[in-house]
Amino acid sequence: MHRTIFDKDHESLRSAVRTFTERSLAPRHEQMLKDKAIPRDIWLEAGELGILGLSVPEQYGGSGAGDFRFNQVADEELAGFSLGVGANFALHTDTVPPYLVDLGTEEQKHRWLPGIAAGELITAIAMTEPSGGSDLAALKTTAVRDGDHWLINGSKTFITNGHQGDLVVVATRTGPGEGAKGITLFVVEAGTPGFERGRKLDKVGQDEADTAELFFTDVRVTDANRLGEVGRGFASMMRLLPQERLSTAVTNVGHAARILSETIEYTKERRAFGQAIGSFQHNKFRIAELVTRLEVTQSYVDQCVLAHTRGELTAVDAAKAKWWSAETQNAVLDECVQLHGGYGYMNEYRVARAWRDARVTKIWAGSNEIMKEVIGRDLGL
Structure with missing residues (x-):
């Protein structure tokens, strides 16, 4: 395209x-x-x-x-x-x-x-908690005033760059019982007493990605490490999440496009019953469908990027881009595995790793179900 x-x-x-x-x-x-x-x-x-x-x-x-x-x-x-x-x-x-x-x-x-x-x-952002998932407003990690300091206590999980991160933006609760209005952001630096990292998490895919649990036990920071106003953390996250979701959509499409291109070349070279497998009508039609779906998705994501450069990208449109690109990515890669046959299930083939790596994109940066909730609410449903 x-x-x-x-x-x-x-x-x-x-x-x-x-x-x-x-x-x-x-x-x-x-x-x-x-x-x-x-x-x-x-x-x-x-x-x-x-x-x-x-x-x-x-x-x-x-x-x-x-x-x-x-x-x-x-x-x-x-x-x-x-x-x-x-x-x-x-x-x-x-x-x-x-x-x-x-x-x-x-x-x-x-x-x-x-x-x-x-x-x-190296940076990380710590929102997700073991018991919270996508419900950011219900987080339990606390930051309590102690003279000129804040004491942070709690834990986070599934944190990208968590194990070797030098700076971690941590979402905490500073207003008990205040829901979304009681959340404040802090930057916790590596080496701060009480800040510990758990094991590198053993994931289904993305083995090279540093993902870890984080633990905070009486981590003492001052207002010099507070990011933004007290109690405004949730509002800040909601305002800045669209770029994260757009970034996710971009990576989803870029990932799937490269593997699909490699798969098309594979179907031209791999032969069965005396001809290239890509020339069989079923495979030819399926590849045509995959290319079209991916290019249509790319066009929408490109338009979202242009809107973002103009400062016009809405949270709803970012949610659309995130969930649809993740669904498209996973659908495309599943078919790419199928087109590779048994070789598609071998880790030595890029398509196998790509298939495993992609599954989480329907979960992270806000699950696809949450994205649909955002869109549905905008429709007055």
Whole structure:
């Protein structure tokens, strides 16, 4: 599909990111899968290339692009290489920096953003709790005033970049009984007494993605680490979640598009009954359906990206992009496995790993059921 939303600068970044994946990521990918983490020197190299500072203004060490299409290009290329790698970088690049840029004081921005853009400080955001799932307003991790400090107690789970994160944006309850109005955000730094990481979680897919449990026991921080106003954390999360969901949609489509392209080439080369399997009418029709569905989805996501660059993307449209792209991604990859036959079930084939990696996209960044609830409420239902 010919896409018209990018210019030569976007495509220049795409070329640089693809070279990065081929030169630096591919040779070490198997080790990343074993270690369940992306090495620190890879983060630093990504920082040198400017990949990590796309949401960071220039005065704080970022690229100052202010154009989410650059984020989109980087996300597509990284997810096309591996969804686990792409998701970890996207969380650091697309999701966390806007909290600091939008809510941080000048001192906080100068303290943290240059390191984030350089890859020296790996970031995470801790919302989800063991008993809470998608119900962010019901979180139980508390932050209680103690003189000039706050004491944070609680736990979080399924935290991307959790095990090696240097800065963690933590959603806490500062107003007991106040529901969504009693939530405040804090930045907890690695090494703070009482802040501990649990095991790296053993997931179905995305083995190279660092995902962990986090524990907070009388973690003492001051207002210098409070992000935004007391009691305004939930409102801030709701305002900034659309970019996270858009980022998720971009990675979903970029991931599925690369694997589908590779599958089409496979069906041209793999022969059965004396002919290429892609030439059988059933397979030909199925591939035509997959290509069409994915391109239609890509068109919608592209329009959402353009709306976001104009400051016009709504939470409802972001929810549509998130859930539909996840459904499309999983449907496409399931068919790609089928087209590979028995080889599609072998971990040595990219399609098998991609199929496993994709399943969580219907759950994270707000489950697809929550996305439909958001859309339904907007319709007055």
